[in-house]
Amino acid sequence: xxxxxxxxxxxxxxxxxxxxxWTGIVVGIASSFIFSLFFNYSREAxxxxxxxxxxxxxxxxxFRIYDLFTATFSTSIGLxxxxxxxxxGRNSYIKKLYYQRFAVANSWFIVFVAIMIVGRLGSxxxxxxxxxxxxxxxxxxxxDFSLLLFCIPIYIFIAHWLSIRLIFxxxxxxxxxxxxxxxxxxxxxxxxxxxxxxxxxxxYNQNKGRYEYVNSEIxxxxxxxxxxxxxxxxxxxxxxxxxxxxxxxxxxxQFQNDNVVxxxxxxxxxxxxxxxxxxxxxxxxxxxxxxRNWSYAQPEQIYCQIQKYxxxxxxxxxxxxxxxxxxxxxxxxxINWDDWDSYSQYEKEKSFRRRNLMYITExxxxxxxxxxxxxxxxxxxxxxxxxxxxxxxIDIGNQKQCEIELTCANMV
Numbered sequence: 001x002x003x004x005x006x007x008x009x010x011x012x013x014x015x016x017x018x019x020x021x022w023t024g025i026v027v028g029i030a031s032s033f034i035f036s037l038f039f040n041y042s043r044e045a046x047x048x049x050x051x052x053x054x055x056x057x058x059x060x061x062x063f064r065i066y067d068l069f070t071a072t073f074s075t076s077i078g079l080x081x082x083x084x085x086x087x088x089g090r091n092s093y094i095k096k097l098y099y100q101r102f103a104v105a106n107s108w109f110i111v112f113v114a115i116m117i118v119g120r121l122g123s124x125x126x127x128x129x130x131x132x133x134x135x136x137x138x139x140x141x142x143x144d145f146s147l148l149l150f151c152i153p154i155y156i157f158i159a160h161w162l163s164i165r166l167i168f169x170x171x172x173x174x175x176x177x178x179x180x181x182x183x184x185x186x187x188x189x190x191x192x193x194x195x196x197x198x199x200x201x202x203x204y205n206q207n208k209g210r211y212e213y214v215n216s217e218i219x220x221x222x223x224x225x226x227x228x229x230x231x232x233x234x235x236x237x238x239x240x241x242x243x244x245x246x247x248x249x250x251x252x253x254q255f256q257n258d259n260v261v262x263x264x265x266x267x268x269x270x271x272x273x274x275x276x277x278x279x280x281x282x283x284x285x286x287x288x289x290x291x292r293n294w295s296y297a298q299p300e301q302i303y304c305q306i307q308k309y310x311x312x313x314x315x316x317x318x319x320x321x322x323x324x325x326x327x328x329x330x331x332x333x334x335i336n337w338d339d340w341d342s343y344s345q346y347e348k349e350k351s352f353r354r355r356n357l358m359y360i361t362e363x364x365x366x367x368x369x370x371x372x373x374x375x376x377x378x379x380x381x382x383x384x385x386x387x388x389x390x391x392x393x394i395d396i397g398n399q400k401q402c403e404i405e406l407t408c409a410n411m412v
Contacts, residue, residue: 029184
């Protein structure tokens with residue numbers, strides 16, 4: 001014979017209590033909005049941390065997918081809080097109190113564990129991975145773990161209803177709940193999105209000089225029938241991305257043989273020097289060839305490239321501009337700390353770069369001075385002499401003078 005209370009009652013608004021039911025719905029929806037806003041603004045705050053290197057910027061479509069995940073995840077958390085509110089307190093229709101306590105405890109457990117997991121992943125990855133120098137979107141959750149973003153909210157939704165099934169017969173309530181869950185998630189998705197242009201514009205203004213220089217040089221390149229693709233433009237606009245470092249290294253390698261360097265590579269070389277992009281530096285206590293840390297073409301290599309072209313060619317003009325950009329790295333004045341705010345971000349970085357070059361290179365400064373002096377004596381390049389500034393050797397750090405022989409093969 002079945003004991004009284006063996007059969008589970010059917011879930012209904014009357015059995016939960018009308019006031020308790022509707023108040024629980026309000027608590028769940030309100031908390032969903034609050035959590036979604038919190039997660040979205042926290043994500044933007046963590047994204048701002050990456051601006052110390054290369055700001056983490058995704059296509060708008062990817063950002064909206066993350067917004068959708070945040071909305072569904074927050075709604076699932078709100079569902080858990082609704083269930084906790086429904087089942088708290090004494091209910092005469094619930095005969096097995098230990099199931100009630102278990103359902104409440106289970107809902108709290110799911111809510112806290114879900115928040116801890118998503119919070120930990122959402123905070124550690126932007127700080128440690130996305131903020132690393134060299135990060136170039138190698139880890140992309142939408143590309144690599146899109147199923148995980150879909151499964152987390154669904155799992156939380158199902159886990160909450162499984163605990164309710166221990167107490168009530170739910171029948172179609174789970175289906176109705178899924179519809180309300182979807183509508184609420186969509187509403188939150190539309191309402192709680194964050195204006196990402198605030199951080200993007202701030203980062204752009206901070207690096208405005210770099211972006212404008214890249215754009216202007218790409219436009220100039222079109223006059224020489226040189227087309228620079230949008231993908232390369234994106235690489236040039238970054239400071240420390242892995243593809244940017246690799247581009248700098250590949251350009252440097254092109255100057256290390258006797259072949260003629262094409263005009264497109266010369267233009268790219270000028271841009272990376274101006275924007276102070278660099279490849280990985282080499283450090284050793286035994287002080288090996290420190291000039292390996294120079295991320296660009298050697299001055300004598302540029303001289304040899306100049307000799308391979310006619311004096312009135314576009315390539316020669318760009319090569320002289322490259323020498324000018326290299327010279328600027330050594331003649332930029334020291335920052336006057338009393339007038340710190342009067343300097344642009346680019347001027348500050350360039351001054352720091354000059355000081356750094358004095359310690360991680362040895363003979364580049366000396367070679368550059370000799371190449372400039374030699375070109376000043378050659379009358380056929382007189383129209384480009386305005387691009388050759390006066391440089392005085394500064395004996396700081398590991399700098400030392402050396403003599404180079406400017407003889408080149410395959411001269412015009």
